[in-house]
Amino acid sequence: xxxxxxxxxxxxxxxxxxxxxxxxxxxxxxxxxxxxxxxxxxxxxxxxxxxxxxxxxxxxxxxxxxxxxxxxxxxxxxxxxxxxxxxxxxxxxxxxxxxxxxxxxxxxxxxxxxxxxxxxxxxxxxxxxxxxxxxxxxxxxxxxxxxxxxxxxxxxxxxxxxxxxxxxxxxxxxxxxxxxxxxxxxxxxxxxxxxxxxxxxxxxxxxxxxxxxxxxxxxxxxxxxxxxxxxxxxxxxxxxxxxxxxxxxxxxxxxxxxxxxxxxxxxxxxxxxxxxxxxxxxxxxxxxxxxxxxxxxxxxxxxxxxxxxxxxxxxxxxxxxxxxxxxxxxxxxxxxxxxxxxxxxxxxxxxxxxxxxxx
Amino acid sequence: xxxxxxxxxxxxxxxxxxxxxxxxxxxxxxxxxxxxxxxxxxxxxxxxxxxxxxxxxxxxxxxxxxxxxxxxxxxxxxxxxxxxxxxxxxxxxxxxxxxxxxxxxxxxxxxxxxxxxxxxxxxxxxxxxxxxxxxxxxxxxxxxxxxxxxxxxxxxxxxxxxxxxxxxxxxxxxxxxxxxxxxxxxxxxxxxxxxxxxxxxxxxxxxxxxxxxxxxxxxxxxxxxxxxxxxxxxxxxxxxxxxxxxxxxxxxxxxxxxxxxxxxxxxxxxxxxxxxxxxxxx
Amino acid sequence: xxxxxxxxxxxxxxxxxxxxxxxxxxxxxxxxxxxxxxxxxxxxxxxxxxxxxxxxxxxxxxxxxxxxxxxxxxxxxxxxxxxxxxxxxxxxxxxxxxxxxxxxxxxxxxxxxxxxxxxxxxxxxxxxxxxxxxxxxxxxxxxxxxxxxxxxxxxxxxxxxxxxxxxxxxxxxxxxxxxxxxxxxxxxxxxxxxxxxxxxxxxxxxxxxxxxxxxxxxxxxxxxxxxxxxxxxxxxxxxxxxxxxxxxxxxxxxxxxxxxxxxxxxxxxxxxxxxxxxxxxx
Numbered sequence: 001x002x003x004x005x006x007x008x009x010x011x012x013x014x015x016x017x018x019x020x021x022x023x024x025x026x027x028x029x030x031x032x033x034x035x036x037x038x039x040x041x042x043x044x045x046x047x048x049x050x051x052x053x054x055x056x057x058x059x060x061x062x063x064x065x066x067x068x069x070x071x072x073x074x075x076x077x078x079x080x081x082x083x084x085x086x087x088x089x090x091x092x093x094x095x096x097x098x099x100x101x102x103x104x105x106x107x108x109x110x111x112x113x114x115x116x117x118x119x120x121x122x123x124x125x126x127x128x129x130x131x132x133x134x135x136x137x138x139x140x141x142x143x144x145x146x147x148x149x150x151x152x153x154x155x156x157x158x159x160x161x162x163x164x165x166x167x168x169x170x171x172x173x174x175x176x177x178x179x180x181x182x183x184x185x186x187x188x189x190x191x192x193x194x195x196x197x198x199x200x201x202x203x204x205x206x207x208x209x210x211x212x213x214x215x216x217x218x219x220x221x222x223x224x225x226x227x228x229x230x231x232x233x234x235x236x237x238x239x240x241x242x243x244x245x246x247x248x249x250x251x252x253x254x255x256x257x258x259x260x261x262x263x264x265x266x267x268x269x270x271x272x273x274x275x276x277x278x279x280x281x282x283x284x285x286x287x288x289x290x291x292x293x294x295x296x297x298x299x300x301x302x303x304x305x306x307x308x309x310x311x312x313x314x315x316x317x318x319x320x321x322x323x324x325x326x327x328x329x330x331x332x333x334x335x336x337x338x339x340x341x342x343x344x345x346x347x348x349x350x351x352x353x354x355x356x357x358x359x
Numbered sequence: 360x361x362x363x364x365x366x367x368x369x370x371x372x373x374x375x376x377x378x379x380x381x382x383x384x385x386x387x388x389x390x391x392x393x394x395x396x397x398x399x400x401x402x403x404x405x406x407x408x409x410x411x412x413x414x415x416x417x418x419x420x421x422x423x424x425x426x427x428x429x430x431x432x433x434x435x436x437x438x439x440x441x442x443x444x445x446x447x448x449x450x451x452x453x454x455x456x457x458x459x460x461x462x463x464x465x466x467x468x469x470x471x472x473x474x475x476x477x478x479x480x481x482x483x484x485x486x487x488x489x490x491x492x493x494x495x496x497x498x499x500x501x502x503x504x505x506x507x508x509x510x511x512x513x514x515x516x517x518x519x520x521x522x523x524x525x526x527x528x529x530x531x532x533x534x535x536x537x538x539x540x541x542x543x544x545x546x547x548x549x550x551x552x553x554x555x556x557x558x559x560x561x562x563x564x565x566x567x568x569x570x571x572x573x574x575x576x577x578x579x580x581x582x583x584x585x586x587x588x589x590x591x592x593x594x595x596x597x598x599x600x601x602x603x604x605x606x607x608x609x610x611x612x613x614x615x616x617x618x619x620x621x622x623x624x625x626x627x628x629x630x631x632x633x634x635x636x637x638x639x640x641x
Numbered sequence: 642x643x644x645x646x647x648x649x650x651x652x653x654x655x656x657x658x659x660x661x662x663x664x665x666x667x668x669x670x671x672x673x674x675x676x677x678x679x680x681x682x683x684x685x686x687x688x689x690x691x692x693x694x695x696x697x698x699x700x701x702x703x704x705x706x707x708x709x710x711x712x713x714x715x716x717x718x719x720x721x722x723x724x725x726x727x728x729x730x731x732x733x734x735x736x737x738x739x740x741x742x743x744x745x746x747x748x749x750x751x752x753x754x755x756x757x758x759x760x761x762x763x764x765x766x767x768x769x770x771x772x773x774x775x776x777x778x779x780x781x782x783x784x785x786x787x788x789x790x791x792x793x794x795x796x797x798x799x800x801x802x803x804x805x806x807x808x809x810x811x812x813x814x815x816x817x818x819x820x821x822x823x824x825x826x827x828x829x830x831x832x833x834x835x836x837x838x839x840x841x842x843x844x845x846x847x848x849x850x851x852x853x854x855x856x857x858x859x860x861x862x863x864x865x866x867x868x869x870x871x872x873x874x875x876x877x878x879x880x881x882x883x884x885x886x887x888x889x890x891x892x893x894x895x896x897x898x899x900x901x902x903x904x905x906x907x908x909x910x911x912x913x914x915x916x917x918x919x920x921x922x923x
Contacts, residue, residue, distance in 0.1 A: 052819070052822075052823055053822075054819055054822075073822075073827075074819075074822035074823060075822045075823075075824075075825050075826055075827050075828075075830075075831075076825075078825065079823050080823070081820065081823040083816050083819075083820060085814075085816055087814065087816035087817050087819065087820040088817075088820075089817060089820070089821070089835055089839075090814075090817070090839070091838045091839055100821070100824055100826075100834065101824035101825050101826075103834075104824060104825045104826045104830055104834075105825060148820075148824065149823075152824075152825070158823075369747075369748075372747075373743050373747045373748070373749060375739075376739040376740065376742055376743035376747065377739070377740055377743045377744075377749075377755075378739075379735065379736040379739055379740055380736055380737070380739075380740030380741075380743075380744075380759055380799070380803055381740075382736075383736050383795060383796070383799045384758065384759055384761075384762070387762070387774065387792065387793070387795060387796035387799075388761065388762040388770055388796055390773070390777065391770045391771075391772075391773025391774045391776070391777055392769070392770045392773055393773070394773040394776055394777065395769070395770065395772050395773040395776075398772075398773075398776070447667065448667075448671060451664050451667065451668060456664065456665070456668060458668070461672070462668055462671070462672060464904065464907070465671070465672055465675040465676060466675070467904065467907065468675050468676070468679070468904070469675075471900050471903060471904050471907070472679070472897060472900050473857040473859070473874060473896060473897070473900060474859070475857075475859055475874050475877055475878055475881075475893075475896075476679075476682065476877070476893045476896060476897055477678060479678075479682060479877070479881060479886075479889055479890065479893055480677075480678025480679050480681055480682045480893075481678050483678070483681045483682060483685055483886065483890070484677050484678045484681045488694045489681065490677060490681060490696070491677075493694060493695075493696065521674070521675075521678075578764070581766075582765070582766030582768075583766075584766060584767070584768050584859075584860050585859045585860065585878070588878075589878065589881055598766055598768045601768050601769070601772070602768060602863070605772055606864075611772065611776070614772055615772055615773075618768065618769040618770075618772050619769075621766060621768075621769050622765055622766075622769040622770070625764070625765045625766060625769070626765070629764050629765075633757075
């Protein structure tokens with residue numbers, strides 16, 4: 001038996017000249033919630049449709065539970081799926097919707113009844129069996145969709161942007177509900193979304209996709225802390241990018257020339273003088289102080305161009321040197337006004353080099 | 360290569376699925392129409408030879424020119440009065456007065472009922488001894504004689520309006536209801552009174568819809584057959600003339616020439632209608 | 642000052658109620674205008690010795706219905722009408738199912754133009770191609786046969802059926818079909834459990850409308866009927882021509898029943914725009 005519940009092996013899918021998926025290889029463990037995250041058009045939906053069987057990959061194989069399903073029709077794959085637009089059967093009541101997969105599987109009426117009631121209880125909609133989809137709110141419809149996907153205990157649960165048609169408050173609520181159900185049932189799940197916050201909150205692991213390729217796979221922490229590319233760093237959270245040339249490597253500290261400034265970074269393996277390097281730092285990791293109060297290779301000076309009050313924090317746009325712009329978010333009590341000079345510390349351990357930088 | 364054959368196969372399936380509809384179209388419409396066109400160039404009662412005589416006669420003879428004139432005047436009259444009836448009606452119904460559904464349903468009556476029955480009812484209602492005249496004689500004391508409506512041109516226009524105004528009214532109503540109320544509110548805030556809002560804001564905005572509806576009404580009136588057949592008396596618009604020419608005088612080629620002219624006119628109106636409709640509503 | 646304000650307010654209120662009164666008398670007048678022709682037919686069919694100049698007949702009778710049944714042979718004519726309508730419905734539906742599917746769900750280059758073309762027979766006065774149809778049917782010995790008259794009706798009924806069914810098929814949600822497959826339904830199960838229940842209302846409404854089209858059809862029938870295929874509308878027309886107003890009225894009441902049924906259906910789900918859509922569909 002394979003360790004992995006789902007495997008994409010070198011899957012490529014083209015639409016005419018457009019390559020929607022390019023050599024996708026991805027393993028998803030048993031009981032894991034894997035999110036495919038990326039901007040629209042990145043190929044995440046195509047990958048999901050290859051998994052459901054609504055798309056047939058041009059190259060590569062797909063395995064579910066060790067079985068090659070590449071040529072298996074959708075209905076034989078034993079999947080459960082929650083759709084973005086709910087996709088409930090409009091002519092059936094909530095009960096009949098949930099019952100449908102069981103009817104297809106030829107269960108007896110009493111068994112069906114028992115399982116449907118249980119599934120409705122699972123999504124906290126016990127009293128709504130006789131309602132038609134149009135009589136239910138968006139959140140209720142999506143919970144029925146969830147019950148329909150889970151009632152027959154499929155080997156895999158697929159969720160295609162299940163929360164994007166709901167309002168913000170409901171989205172947050174449902175997010176926890178879905179995660180809770182997935183953990184309780186111990187079901188392997190693939191979650192597709194373009195919402196990074198949702199992905200970070202829900203996933204065991206995230207696969208970040210861009211232009212038909214997988215950019216990086218990792219736990220939410222890894223993705224956020226150690227982005228493997230500029231795209232990932234840019235897509236997840238706010239980032240400042242500093243591109244420069246290594247001027248000197250002195251033990252623990254590597255000196256980088258950014259524009260006409262000199263910045264000290266923690267030395268990474270293989271750093272050498274003359275190398276072009278891309279470093280990034282999150283706006284909330286930068287420290288601000290009055291000029292002259294901090295010193296060190298990682299301290300620079302700048303001018304506040306713009307200050308925006310955001311309630312729990314203050315957003316600054318700083319100019320360092322002539323051209324370099326830096327975004328800083330600080331919850332500090334010391335406030336700086338536009339036009340004021342400030343000292344800026346880019347903590348060495350927080351200012352990271354991405355993938356060795358660009359050549 | 361694979362996808363090429365795939366495309367070929369998909370195209371073939373589409374064609375097979377479409378074929379019953381296409382067969383119906385060509386067998387029951389296109390071929391009959393083609394035959395009519397050919398017949399219109401044949402000498403009367405013969406299958407050989409070509410002639411333009413029927414068209415020349417049709418367009419040259421004053422009696423036939425009168426037929427065209429009558430057809431157009433009836434259609435234009437019906438359209439004008441349909442707009443005049445539809446505008447206030449749609450404006451009132453837009454406010455969803457009590458009994459809204461009933462009123463809207465009654466607009467559909469002429470569209471849903473067989474024209475033949477409507478024609479019969481209209482003749483009975485407007486006859487010299489009918490309810491309409493009974494009412495007029497009661498409320499208008501200066502009226503001594505019942506008004507002659509049936510078998511007159513104003514009467515025909517009256518019937519046409521009754522029959523064909525729903526097309527104008529429904530499109531007008533639809534474009535009124537598609538209007539964003541806040542535009543009118545903005546105009547009122549800007550200091551325009553109700554009448555000015557109507558004149559400067561509402562009417563210009565719904566004009567494309569009203570226009571599209573009027574063209575529909577015009578087309579329907581232009582092509583009307585059963586109603587003028589029953590209620591026209593001695594007045595015979597084009598459609599009735601075609602029928603009479605073919606079945607009474609047995610002049611099929613002459614009738615065909617008229618039918619061709621009528622079909623061409625209708626296609627022209629249709630093109631205008633589609634142009635009007637395609638214009639984006641502001 | 643206060644006093645003046647109150648006066649102004651009272652005046653405004655009275656103007657307002659005068660306006661409401663005006664609006665409602667307009668609407669009421671309109672309603673009567675729409676309904677009276679049918680009311681007068683109804684009374685006329687039951688009235689005895691009612692030659693007008695009175696609001697209502699003095700005596701009531703069923704004589705005219707008896708006449709219609711015994712003299713005008715309505716049962717036989719009703720049978721003709723229903724058989725013809727049945728054949729027309731079957732043929733139209735068989736044409737419209739595949740064609741509507743192709744138009745609604747498959748990729749067709751120039752789909753709009755094709756749809757417009759298929760609808761053309763409904764946009765052009767039937768009399769213009771009825772001549773050609775009659776000519777062809779004479780050659781094929783289809784005139785005065787049930788199949789022939791029904792086929793002539795198909796020319797008008799099929800485009801409508803295609804329009805309704807293609808809209809029905811188009812509105813089938815792809816995602817719902819995908820959902821049924823994910824739930825484990827094979828294509829056949831998906832068809833019977835999901836697709837069929839979803840399209841059945843569309844097919845039903847297409848059947849109802851094609852039936853009514855054929856049942857009420859007049860122009861095409863007039864060109865293709867014969868002694869053995871007289872339909873209800875044609876018989877009513879002939880009765881009007883013969884001057885038997887009361888008997889015609891009785892026939893009209895019988896003829897109107899399916900149309901009333903449809904009106905009732907529409908009333909339950911009032912969407913008049915969709916009706917115009919039959920003509921707007923291009």
